[in-house]
């Protein structure tokens with residue numbers, strides 16, 4: 001589905017990404033783990049066309065993302081959820097307005113108003129919130145509820161891949177566990193794939209089939225989650241694992 005082939009990016013002579021290669025298959029959940037500054041968000045921005053890599057190729061559904069038409073098509077099928085849900089939502093907009101803005105980007109008009117409202121209500125239900133939240137503003141929701149709305153907004157486009165960029169970092173551990181559960185359910189129901197970006201190996205292993213370990217812009221290790229956890233090959237991966245409690249960290 002997504003092929004990243006030897007992507008490199010340099011900012012002011014600093015090599016932020018060096019020859020990054022990996023693939024994500026349809027419905028697969030791939031975790032990208034690394035410390036702050038290791039280049040995780042830069043990679044996400046390259047996939048989302050918010051940043052241009054200096055070298056390498058990215059393919060979406062077999063076609064190069066260097067092509068404008070492929071990039072345009074990928075804007076619907078690849079969605080992103082960011083770290084800070086409150087800053088991702090306009091404080092002056094109700095949840096309905098935030099969701100509707102996203103909806104209108106991806107659906108052709110004219111659509112019956114009642115149909116739009118029904119579909120937005122269903123999306124909220126899919127993320128565990130009742131329709132009454134449609135009329136609320138961000139300050140009337142908890143941070144975890146705001147993140148659920150951001151996930152619902154990503155689902156508006158019926159994406160095939162969602163990039164989750166540190167999407168649990170602003171949440172406390174019990175709310176993290178609830179959102180992990182939600183993401184697991186959504187994946188089963190909608191066969192959506194994830195690129196799950198985090199500095200926290202516990203949350204990445206809870207959600208991902210495969211792991212990529214990014215260290216100073218280089219993928220130092222990749223493999224099936226169980227294999228990487230049971231038999232880490234790189235010293236950096238071992239140091240990440242040394243700091244966390246017994247695996248599995250968030251059980252199904």
Ligand SMILES: Nc1ncnc2c1ncn2[C@@H]1O[C@H](COP(=O)(O)OP(=O)(O)OP(=O)(O)O)[C@@H](O)[C@H]1O
Nearest residue numbers: 011012016034035036037038039040041042043199
């Ligand atoms: N637009 C930019 N201009 C210059 N340097 C940048 C730019 N964006 C990122 N960087 C630098 O690139 C490096 C990687 O940043 P990036 O945000 O990708 O890291 P990260 O792994 O996502 O970190 P975090 O987990 O803290 O978000 C950092 O040293 C950062 O300062």
